[in-house]
Amino acid sequence: MPKVLLERKDVDVNLTWDLSTIFKTEEEFEAVVSKAQRLTEELEKEFKGKLNNSKAINSCLDKLREITQLSMLASTYAYLAVAVDQTNVENQSRQMKLSNISSDIQSKLSFVQSEIIEADEKIIEATIEESKENSGYLKDIIRQKKYALHPEVEKTLSALSGTLGAPYQIYNRAKLADMDFGTFAVDGKEYPLSFGLFEDEWEYEHDTKIRRAAFEAFSKKLREYQHTIAGAYHTQVQKEKTLATLRGFDSVIDSLLFPQEITRELYNRQIDVIMEHLAPHMRKFVKLLQKIHGIEEMTFADLKLDVDPDFEPEISVEESKKYIKGALGVLGDDYLEVIERAYNERWIDFVQNKGKSTGAFCSSPYGSHPFILISWTERMREVFVLAHELGHAGHFYLAQREQNIFDTRASQYFIEAPSTMNEMLMANYLMKTMDDPRMKRWVLSSIISRTYYHNFVTHLLEAHYQREVYKIIDEGGSVQAATLNKLKRETLEKFWGDTVKINEGAELTWMRQPHYYMGLYPYTYSAGLTIATEVSKRILTEGQDALDDWKKVLKAGGTKTPVELAQMAGVDITTDKPLLDTIAHIGSIIDEIIKLTEEIEEKQ
Template sequence: MTNKTSNRVKRKDIEVKQKWDLSDLFKTRDEWKKELDAVKADLPEVTKYKGKLGNSAGELLQCLEKKEKLLERFNLVFMYANLRQTVDHTDSERQKDAAIATDAQSLVNAELSFVETEIIKLSRETLEQFMEEERGLQSFKKYLNDLQERKHYSLSEETEEVLASLGSLFSAPYTIYNRGKLSDMQFDSFIDDEKAERALSFALYAGKYSSSPSAEVRRNAYESFNKTLSQYKHTFAATYAAQVNHEVTMARLRNYDSVTDMLLHDQQVTHEMYHNQLDVLQAELAPHMRRYANLKKRILGLEKMTYADIKAPLDPDFKLETSYEEAAETVRDALEIMGPEYSDMIKRALSERWVDYADNIGKSTGAFCSSPYGAHPYILMTWPDTMRGAFTLAHELGHAGHFYLAGKNQRMTNTRPSRYFIEAPSTMNEMLLGSHLLSSTKDSRTRRWVILQQLGTYYHNFVTHLLEGELQRRVYKLAEKGEPLTADVLSEQKLEALKNFWGDSLEMDEGAGLTWMHQPHYYMGLYPYTYSAGLTVSTIVSQHILEEGKPAVDRWLEVLKAGGTLKPLDLIKKAGVDMSKPDAISQAVRHVGKLIDELEESFKR
């Protein structure tokens, strides 16, 4: 069959309105290069404090402030190069610039690594004395205390500098994965239900064909998609194994009991909190999702429910197709409940080209929000021509709103909370959008469609990412036992995790086992499970907002503005939720069960 990838649009042919405006970071590439060189030239302004941080409170404060200012500048340089590459991985100049930025990051990290190493060596008594002597250090208090908690796991100054200088090497698995996925992989076209050929890509499969109303389109696209994945599975397995082995080795070097201990320590999350998310959801949510799968099979009249069908629309004849502009207006209206400051940010994001929503060859799949300190956030997504895209847009605007407010209220050092909390502000916006859409219609069929979108959010975060987290838990255990992480092992483990969750409600094939190749999350530490933690929080807090109104909104905005000044448990408690126990997770699962109850009831009417 001929390959039709060439039918997709090249970046240069995309309309300007569909692209983000990176000139807000740097007007030209030459300006970017000039600042990159300037940042490297200014490194001595910080490194001159090497060996002096224990001398006085004043010198410590001066060093921290100069380091922060330098990193603010470098962050913009690094973001610019990487954002340019994410929209076109086929462009050799963009690849080169991103590589230059990554090498520069390794240099900067290595040169500045002495700061944290020297602070970690200071006694707690000395730090407390310094903070009393120099009030300016109070704004670095959590950062300094966090470093003290790493004292037992830190290595010598020379070793830390060497490790920092190897940053580009350590990030190589992630780079190789994306390069192979977005630059080298070419998918065969497939035949649709009208006997026509359709082009296929990662973005098209995930955003369109996997949720097609046509079983033939879904299954044929799935078959072609997996055919190409299978051709790359051994290379990708070796790439992922390199990532995991690096993490396991680092955990041993730093004297952690396990790689999980190391990764959770960085998130300031207990083993109980981590395992609660994986265990409670898999035990309590699985029965509801199996009901959901069985409902789809019955309503859609499928002889068998395969893994290719799980995202099939349950009411395929009811479509809410919409343009990006119409969806953006709906999202803007839904988020007005968050108050004027938040709403003003949303309006700017949608009118000033903070969002890149084009679909072009070489563009990264999925969606993300990048929020460089000192500039506005940037959102990447691929517009799917349906209202489902509105939920993706709302989600990424949640990240944007979070770091926009944190950046306005905190210094750069204090803007980033634990990754455990990161997905709460994003999924909060999806919850609010769903509630807005439900309150805006009395039509039973439209209401059912909205419930299906809400279930799409829970499927994505409580199932897809949760089961990614389950695979990670298995993989780290195998790696620490010295088991080889081959393509067959990864596929077997993924398939077993899927079968355990879905039971006999879905028929699994070998292609389902290849879903470990779909996402880059595995190269980001223990990231996948945090999606479910964030959605647990947003499920409960969104209910508070709908019940209480402004008081709950104000509490939530204060949490967003707090940035990284609190540990995750304390931050979430500030919003009115206790994540130290499994109760909140069970409450969120019961909410999903109620949505499926209402969905089942809607088909009885």
Template sequence: MTTTSTSRLLRTEVPKEETWNLSDLFPTFSDWEKELQSIQEDIDLVTNFKGKLTKDAQTLLQAIHELEAYQQRVFHVIVYTSLLTSADGTDPVNQSAYSKASSALANIESKLAFIESEILHLTNKDINDYIAEQPELENYRKWLNDILEEKPHKLSPEVEEALAVFGELFEAPRNIFSISKASDMQFESIFNKDGEEIPMSEALYEENYEYSEDTVARRNAYESFKKTFQQYKNTYATTYATEVTKQVKTAKLRNYNSVTDMLLSSQDVSEKMYENQLNVIQKGLAPHMRRYAKLLKEKLDVDELRYCDLKAPLDPDFNPKTTYKEGTDTILEALEVMGPEYIEIIKQGINNRWIDRSENVGKANGAFCSSPYGAHPYIMVTWSDNMRSTFILAHELGHAGHFYLAGKHQTLLNTRPSTYFVEAPSTLNELLLAEHLMNQHQDDPRMKRWIITQLLGTYYHNFITHLLEGEFQRRVYQLAEEGVPLTADRLCKEKQESLENFWGDTVVFDEGAGLTWMRQPHYYMGLYPYTYSAGLTVSTAVAKRIKEDGQPAVESWLNVLKSGGTKKPLDLIKDAGIDMSKPENIQIAVDYVGSLIDQLIDSYE
């Protein structure tokens, strides 16, 4: 049978306290509708500068101020609809609102395309002269310089404006993928080891069953998961191939050496830094994780360790639960080391409904933090009353703390650092949580072992799941540039090979493993997946510094968070004491994972 809405809560049935408070963005849906109309009418506040943007320093500064104020309003409108559809993608009202906002955004972006086109007429000398005349423009130096760096890849103003008109269509592959997963996918219910029938959804699988100690339920959930995804593979392959083709053709149109060159350019990351992350971690981590796989097979007492068993608990009979209240209290205790300013932000998030934690029909899977400038962050998770949920929430609160501080100390155009850095603040919170729990349970060997496995879950998520997504992307872009058709079978083959190359013969793979490229929206976000490993590499080193140096390390890290996007990632990370251009800094994190696995193995001997 197939699960129905009666086996999972409808959005309207979810207790209010488990949902985020969207009225902090707009008091009512009607207020949002009015603002949607207003931002389309008020675009003249910015377009009035067209043709005279760079006339003099004062005009440029005025234009930037108007742009930031206007973009803040636009972001609030767009984020509101994005949050609505994330909470319930099946609601036709939410779908309609998202469509209207996306259409308006495409029109707005086309009308604002003149800004970069006119700034491109400036030289570095012009910018220096303008800053000398209007010192406040110093705050926007990086933003201006970033635009100038793209000059070799910009097209004529008319072409740039025309391309911007099609912005909504260019986002279609990602939107189709997201709406389809949230609204169309139905999963067969499953049976647990006691023969009880239990509901199944993608969110339940990814947040619960995949980590279940019940081997029967875990494997049955995987079979249900696989069966449903198999039905969509050709549709999603076409959707993803369209996204990749768009990127490849855009790279050629803009005169980049490759699509990888283009995607890394937006991150301010060199190809060497990118290759280091993929190569050093895969090569160094694989032997450690294969040792872990052998230990897991032994402790699960299974004839073969299947791909769907890899996230099972090492000690199936020991899986301590935690309520939401207990979990958030533990997070606050763990983050006290970050000081009162930071901890107050986290308390606000927990107490003031920044967090949506329900599991309901139509809710997007996974977890994220959206941080509209001028408002508080919004966090989506699916709480499952286990410690893994606590780690996930700590992670998203790390994003919230980061962008709250950046928004408080920087102007809108300066808040967003490169995606290469973005996952560092979030994963640091997970490491601090693990350290706190280890200190709490020094005299409990079994609990310490369990905490290590949770910490390994963090590295698994970032150094394996997302890094191997990055390896898959590297393969896909190479095939696309060689003109190889990206069929469903080819995508499954490349995904399966990347997994098998990492795990070797320690894991038994079936055809379902190859389907897992269909799980993530990350593939529609450029070269995003590999950046998780970059962030965790940085946070591993920062956690070590905080443990060894205490308050000075905390203060330097908070200053980095407050810097927002005012520096390129390599320079920003250097302010935290780490040089990511050196492979040995990546190896430090790999070795740390190896030491965790050593501790686990030793604890059983």
């Protein structure tokens, strides 16, 4: 049974991340914030109204890079402190204070982009020729020129950036600070419940009675907040629509795809092809789960069940090192250095505690090292999650070593490829080193029920639902809780057909994910995993050549478009082929799981 969550102050400090590697003291943090403010005022005084020649522009951008780095370090520090304890008033206060300061800095610096956009294109081209360091930033300016607003409007929007980000903050406060799930009872016995406990523990519970009772209690608490969260979400999408219209985009979807450097065709294909072609394979997998567990009727609350519930190995944080290093070592000594440092220098926050953000993520501030949040449950599945987050860490560690701060971040379309690639490498490693049929089946079923389910089902269904929301908003409509519940239920029913009963509470799943406050993010998980799947197959057949290509991709950071990055790795994402091949690969894994299950049952 899951343990009651401790307060942050009571957890083992050795299993928490060490934010002192960013700032050792509060005074150091405040000094960096003050320096960013001072440099901003100096830059504004020196360059405002004077960005009309290549020398001035490059000199200004050289100084802007330093301010950007200082601001990123400060905001990351403030955010990460809150992420591990949403109940800490001191951390919340620091973040909110910094948010106001950051808005003021952004407002004062907004003239840089506005003046460069207004400059003659020949001057911008000359500026690009004179500075490789600033070329990426300037090329992006040229792309944005068509959609730029008046400089004073841009300045106002920058000043309001903290306020415009409020919907996401409201969502997190409601979810992680206000929602008290208490306990739920089964046959007279009380069990603890929280957002984290449900998503990390109870969703995977093998006892159907307990699992479904947890789902019911969890859904009941979500329902109490549905109108508040729907209000925050509507504000978010309406804000995005207003900005898209102001900038002259045809739709909010086009506006959100613009920074990803991806066409509407690639976006729609990812959603439509998976909805049509993957659903039959996943329904087959769910029927196998139903048979193994002897469930009369599969419901939405049963979808996270394991193929072999009595088998999943337990694993400590210390033991995970062997698997992580064994699987990811193929990426070379510099990559292994990232892994060693991540464990030894406390880059990773492993503990579970009250107020900690759910799920897992990696934050990689330029000028520091990456930080990974995860909630370790002593289960082997966490090795895949950790490998995933180390994929982000390794990507940005290498990119930041090779590129300047303007050029490190790849398009959001590509961002999940390095992380999901590591899950593929972990599966390849385990399949190669394990002979036991049950272990092989566990590895393959983990790849389906976690890696592909998470990226090709959970997030893809988010993307399908999200697209329907934006269609309503683009047509001038609005969305309330009832509408959002209806859209989510329809999406789930379309994918699962009559194989899974979409029971009451499933429609509230839209309340569980923060991705809706991050633009068109959900669909990119399957896009990244499509690239990762095809590259991992290349690695199995071509070996070092494919690995060398992949390392070049990681080091390229944001200097290439998603299409170009995929091409560097040997994948052409301008066609249906990689996606259809990946779906066929998923189907073949499911068939192998079924075959192994039959063999294991024959021997028993």
